[in-house]
Amino acid sequence: MTATAPAPRPAAAASPPPPARPRRPRRGGAGGAALTVLTWAIALVFVSPALWMVLTAFKTEGAAQTDPPTFFFQPTLEQITGVLSADFLPYLGNSLMATLASTALVLVLGTPAAYALSIRPVKRTKDVLFFFISTKMLPVVAVVVPLYVAAAEVSMIDNIWTLVVLYTAMNLPIAVWMMRSFFLEVPSGVIEAARLEGASLPRVLWSVMLPIMAPGVAATALICMIFSWNEFFFAVNLTASQAATLPVYLVGFITSEGLYWAQLAAAATVASLPIVIVGWIAQRQLVRGLSMGAVK
């Protein structure tokens, strides 16, 4: 989505204007055209797997297997209706629950941590930051059996809250790192001014800093949502019939003894729609948020 968004503007208006940089003149003529073609070609390469997925979703199983793939065919809704008519809704509900609840928790827990590590650095801030990110270095496959046994011990297998807790833990380090860089963007003068006016710490956080950081928070939230929405490994291992999420539903279409490309493509298209919609709505904030660090 971001590939087609307008060019990023300078971030928060409250931050000092970036140092004047001579603007490169727009290229015209052959060079400009070549650049446009190249940009489109690269964009097409990136979007082609998704395009193939959407096209295949409207084919029959037989048509999906042709080599080379066909681009002109009689479209059918058979696969899409097949996907929606099965038990789609409980999986969708579980995915929404796991994604949104874990993202909300990440923001609630991650914001104060990022504040402490940027505006009011604690002792050994760097070590703390490294400790946060080091939790991402252990391959998840190494912890899945202990997690399974622990969850079974407290009867939390196949419970959506297990996934909420795990996704929160999984995304928290990334969120802290991201939001810390956004906090660093906030000019210290603004904070000092607010404190001089007598604003309490929560007030400064809520009414001064967060509005400036809103695009950054939106970007962080969206990234956490994407990671949680697509997470498969924990979901497949720690759920069964009650708490399974969409990726688990999706993988059920894969079979080792038959053709399944069209069905799987239809399920994948339907499963990716919510996140595409959220990304599209938040597109402008995202571009601003993700380029916040870049204009420093």
Added chain:
Amino acid sequence: MPRSEHRAGADEKEDRLPTKKRPLRPLAALGALGTAAALLGGCAGAGAIASGGDGTTLVVAIVSNPQMEDAISLQEDFTQEYPNIDVRFVSLPENEARAKITTSVATGGGEFDAVMVSNYETRQWAEFGWLTNLQPYIEESGYDDGDFLGPIRESLSYQGDMYSVPFYGESSFLVYRKDLFEEAGLEMPADPTWQEIADLAAKLDDPESGTAGICLRGLPGWGEVMAPFNSVLHTFGGRWYDRRWNAQLTSPEFREAAEFYVNLVQEHGQPGAAASGFGGCLTHYSQGRAAMWYDATAMVSTVEDPDSSTVVGQNGYAPAPVAETDYGGWLYTWSLGIPASSEHKDAAWKFVSWMTDKEYTKLVAEEYGWERVPPGARASTFETPEYQEVASAYSGVMRQSIARANPQHPTNRATPYSGINFLAIPEFQDLGTRVSQQLSAAIAGRITVEEALRQSQRYAQSVGDSYKEEQ
């Protein structure tokens, strides 16, 4: 959100007046989303739990193959008979299902009341006490286990008792394109040898028209390339271990089988063979891009399905090719067992017996036709005239291949293990996968067969040593 330009300007003013109350739109939106999530998730969870009613809820883990999906769509028949038993399926692809079921059953996780296992797991798990002995249930309910084909029943039994009951059974055979054979003036021998198949593949290989001489799996995985390769190995007289658990992967017989397999697939196999497993070969063959294919008999449900295949009705079937021994096929079955940790064993048996009974076969035939019935487990299915009619091209070869399989004696020399397409030891999932990676690399041409076998021998010997210690 889209009005961020305006908001940024507003923020500037408010930075000077931080005490002024103002709404925080991004956060408010997030809060609303969180509430929505809690509501939706809560509803979904409640909905999923509540539908069990007053009765028993069974959770059944199955492998997402087409015939199992048919069972899911026919479950209404079961719930009509047992209105108080609600069945929920967890349907996953083979690898994920196997990993999940193994974890759950081994740790007593207890989330499943019935699980789909194969003849690889059943005996081992019965021995470990992880599965419920089904024999008392069979005898009490008058379930017809005498109807199962001998090798299938035997492969799911431990000390004479069945610990899982078969949903369908399979062996391996060779499918070939009769029209291409006719065009080339060739004939398929009634009981082909591997050398004859290699010669035929050389003659039929036609890269210009995009038709490979033969399709053989090359994808790493103990259930992928190792299945056909092991059956080739055993008919070549090779074995993984001698009776004292000395690894035999660099023995002349093993080397001969490996070189034969790798050369055949490299010279006359499908393009990109090192990346094609059962699914890849199925696509190749059913789209007319291979003249022959040696694989599981379960292929027929797709190869002979007009919706998925372009070669329906053009296929001949021959028994698994042989070399030194007089039988070259394998034996595999997907079956249903009840974990020892299940709290609803009686209800689980009702479901397991429903899904594997003769009546279920008739139900599938009525609803979807005889070509969709799960084959290869019950003699009565093969003897039904309607099934014989729709499956005339392959049912005879299939039954013969299953009936002749002898996993207790996979080759012509003694082995300390049983199993043809796999070794029925717990270590084989790991060992088989490691060796398959070597074999696949040899097929891709990245290493030589010699190098692959030397490395594989080391893997196999370390497993063999652990058994030597036990002896």
